[in-house]
Amino acid sequence: MKNYDVMVAGCGPAGICAAIQAGRMGAKTLLVEKNGIAGGTITAAGIAVPGLFDAFGEQLISGIGWELVAETLRAEGRELPDFSREMVDALWRYQVDINPFIFACIAEKALLECGVEIAYHTMLGKVVEFSDMWQVTLCAKDGLYDIAAAMLIDCTGDGNLTKLAGYQVMADTVCQPGSANVVLDGIDYEKIDRKALAAAFIQAEKAGMIHYKDLGWFRHLVEKGSFLFLERGGTNGNHIGFINAADSPQKSAMECAAHASVLRAYKFLKQQKGLEKISIRSFAPECGVRESRRICGEYIMTKEDYLSGRSFDDALCYSFYYVDIHDMEKGLILEDITPGTRPQVPRRIMIPQGASKLMAAGRIVSSDRPANSCLRIQASCMATGQAAGANVVCALRNHCPVADAPLDEVRAVLRQHGAIVPENQER
Ligand SMILES: Cc1cc2nc3c(=O)[nH]c(=O)nc-3n(C[C@H](O)[C@H](O)[C@H](O)COP(=O)(O)OP(=O)(O)OC[C@H]3O[C@@H](n4cnc5c(N)ncnc54)[C@H](O)[C@@H]3O)c2cc1C
Structure with a gap:
């Protein structure tokens, strides 16, 4: 049985950044993806407009996600957006339009360059937790095989890994519609x-x-x-x-x-x-899914937390968007975000309740529906992915549960790797 420090499930915006961060920190990392290409919703559902990296004249999300998007734009021979720009229009207009295939190739190259092992065409089968490691049964084309990993990160967009690992997930009775592109x-x-x-x-x-x-x-x-x-x-x-x-x-x-x-x-x-x-x-080969399950985390972030830019002592990154719920009956339910607000993402919404060796990132972070409609945006998913990647490796280095990884160390690592981290009082 092969052994890994970190296994990431899902190679979408969150999983790409989680795995690259772990790989660049020297962790032996496996990235499991059911499709045959990186990108998740960007490639599979044809939604190639990551937003939002900036907010009213200031960049709030940088790091691995922005590095890959910027490299995609350069490869396409296009200008990078000027983040000192004024935002006078509807905020969605400031998302960055990228070529999904070029993005996927660039992301894959970055994954391989830092030693991440990519298992495409592979799905999760069974997840068993032991005191110091996980045993995961994967389903490949030729059948089932087991791997061992010290830490897991759920970036499936649907909380599949969290559920298989026996931790709680939540879903609303009616969720937002999908779109076939x-x-x-x-x-x-x-x-x-x-x-x-x-x-x-x-x-x-x-x-x-x-x-x-x-x-x-x-x-x-x-x-x-x-x-x-x-x-x-x-x-x-x-x-x-x-x-x-x-x-x-x-x-x-x-x-x-x-x-x-x-x-x-x-x-x-x-x-x-x-x-x-x-x-x-x-x-697009798959219908785009806006919403399915979310993890039940150590904390459930609310719309009020998000729109007020609440300061969290365990914040690891920013997110920026407005409330944007697609409701089958009512149409769009929108709520503006006040200019100057910088919504923070706390670590505790990336940790399934009670988990010590498992984190989650991307659109499944623990949040109420309106807050989730902001957090699910691709740049935010990239930021939570990178944060989770750094946090699990710091936890491994310190032989401690993910919730106890020293925040000053996690933040320092994230900054070294180009991420923007809220300047709250360090714990
Ligand atoms: C129609 C639509 C429009 C949108 N518009 C925008 C927009 O304009 N701008 C924006 O920024 N965002 C937009 N979004 C939101 C955004 O695209 C998603 O919320 C975001 O991609 C979520 O990223 P993620 O990494 O969490 O998950 P995903 O992108 O869903 O990636 C998850 C990955 O995990 C893989 N996976 C899932 N289950 C398993 C399993 N069991 N085993 C192995 N692999 C698995 C999937 O194949 C996929 O590659 C839109 C979404 C939709 C559907």
Whole structure:
């Protein structure tokens, strides 16, 4: 049985940064990923707009995540954003648009360069905890095999590792819808007759051939011919709801619902004037999941903590976004963040309650729904990933539980590795 210091599950924005941080600290690190490419939602679901690294003229998140995004932009021959910029528009407009494939290649290269062993096409099977180590059964193409690891980090986006390890996870009864992303081609926007499109939609919906969620958010807007799916060229414009895609059966249900939705939209649009040449140039292999499970951590971060920029004595990084909940019935539930607020992320929301050798990072950190809608954003996931990576290795070095890793040491390591750490009183 192979032995590792750290095993990270999930190679999305959080897992990439967690594994690189652990690898750069010299820890023998295994990164397990069910897909065949790095990136998580960035590549699998085609959402390649990491946000937000800055807040009203100041960079709040740097470190490994920003290093990879900046390298991607340079490879694409593009300018880096000027973080002294004024933010006068909706905040989502300041996210960084990157090429997902280039990002994945750059992330993979960085992982390999610091000695991280990548196990693609591999899923978690069974997790058994012993007093000083974990035994994890992994499922590879040729069957099951066991590994041992001293520390685990759950970056699965769905809390799968935490649940398998026997720690508590939480889920709301109804979670935010997913979106199935494609890239549409051949649209002649000039030729679209909005009135005719709206009339055709009303008829097709009555006949059960289309649903307004296939094309946008609100029936009243779709009935006026405003189709988000069309306007955004197929990205982030449909809503696949009422499925909590945390496990394989529910993920399968979501994929099937997503495929059916895109097929309905495609067939409907292709029959309309000006859209006869519409085609699907490319598609994201997975339906994007906004929300599924979160860990029940040592603390549950609230919206009030987040929006007030509460100072935590165990803060390890910042996050920055506004409350942005996609609700199937009410549409977007938004709440602004006051300029000047710097939301801090405490270590205790990355530790499953009672765990000593397990941390979690990314969109599953312990938080209420509104706070989670801010924390789930990619730059924040990268920051929590890096923080968890540094914390578990410091815990290993000090032979202590993850909650007792000396904060001054963890913070010093994070700063050495380029991260921005809140300047709270060190404990
Ligand atoms: C439609 C949509 C739009 C969004 N828009 C934006 C946006 O504009 N800007 C922004 O910053 N964020 C956006 N987000 C949010 C953001 O993309 C996610 O919250 C973020 O990617 C979560 O990162 P993560 O690393 O926690 O998880 P993920 O990105 O989900 O990565 C998890 C990884 O773990 C792997 N995995 C899962 N389970 C297992 C297992 N059992 N074994 C092995 N591997 C496993 C997965 O294959 C995946 O690679 C959006 C999300 C969606 C769905």
